[in-house]
Amino acid sequence: MATDVKTNSASPDPDPVPRSRxxxxxxxxxxxxxxxxxxxxxxxxxxxxxxxxxxxxxxxxxxxxxxxxxxxxxxxxVEREFKVMRQRVHEELPVITSFEERLRVNTRLWLATIAERGPLLRRLLYGEGPLEHYASTILNAAVADWAAMIATETGLDMTLAEIVTRMLLAAMSGAVDVMQTGVKSLDEVADLYSTIALAGIRAVAQGAGDNGLRK
The missing domain is CATH 1.10.10.60 (Homeodomain-like)
Structure with a gap:
């Protein structure tokens, strides 16, 4: 007696594509x-x-x-976010020799980074329960770099150069606030901050020279 053989008319499943890992x-x-x-x-x-x-x-x-x-x-x-900033700086600064241009480029790059990644950076460093260890590590590294450049450029001793640097970095928060209001463009804010910072550095250097405080 013949036996009906049921066949599956559907096409066989293709070999599964391995999921990429x-x-x-x-x-x-x-x-x-x-x-x-x-x-x-x-x-x-x-x-x-x-x-x-x-x-x-x-x-x-x-x-x-x-x-x-x-x-x-x-x-x-935190380290990854600031690595992005360092990479941008290193890409633009190798051909820059003057202190003034380095200051202007760094200022613009920092403000551009805040404009792009501000919500994350602000919460990382100043959100609820500030990450003081990471914030201070980043700040101290920035102070060391800029104080060394200011000292070389102006002849100020490192102690005074570090004081100037910390004041300028604190003032950067004001530049960020202005930029975020939209009253001035990023480039305008960067140019204004750089102009003020350079004038301040030169005034301090001049005063230190007049008072015999240069190294």
């Missing part, structure tokens, strides 16, 4: 990206290893392959 470096960058999104949306306090893993759609244990803990992750994010 992120490399370790790319997975780490994705964790940083997701942490940045959480910080912009909800603040630094909302970042946990669990929340970042959930946003990345992976098991929370995976994050510990790349970061020791939450603080390590946030520290890496």
């Amino acid at each position: 992120l490399s370790g470096a790319k997975r780490r960058e994705r964790f940083l990206d997701m942490a940045a999104e959480i910080i912009v949306e909800s603040g630094v306090s909302a970042v946990t290893m669990e929340s970042v893993a959930a946003r990345s759609s992976v098991d929370k244990r995976l994050g510990y392959r790349y970061f020791t803990n939450r603080d390590d992750l946030i520290g890496a994010l």
Whole structure:
């Protein structure tokens, strides 16, 4: 007796396409990206290893392959943000020799970075529960670099050069505020700040020279 053989008229499933897996470096960058999104949306306090893993759609244990803990992750994010700034500076400054031009370029680059990534940078450094360790590390590095340049340019001793630098960096927050009001364009604010900063540096150097305070 013949037996009906049921056949499947549907075409056989094609071989499944292997899902691409992120490399370790790319997975780490994705964790940083997701942490940045959480910080912009909800603040630094909302970042946990669990929340970042959930946003990345992976098991929370995976994050510990790349970061020791939450603080390590946030520290890496801070470093990545300022690495972007350093790369921009290094791309534009090698051909610049004058102190004045270096100051103007650095000012414009910093304001441009704030314009692009301001919400994240502000929350990282000045959000609820400021990350004082990271903020002070970045500030001290900037002070050391600029004080050395000011001392070389003007002949001021390092102590006075550092004082001037810290005052100028503090005044940068005012430039950021002006830029964010939209009253002046980024380039206009950068030019105004640079003009004021250069005049101030020269006045201090002149006064130090008159009083015999140069090195």
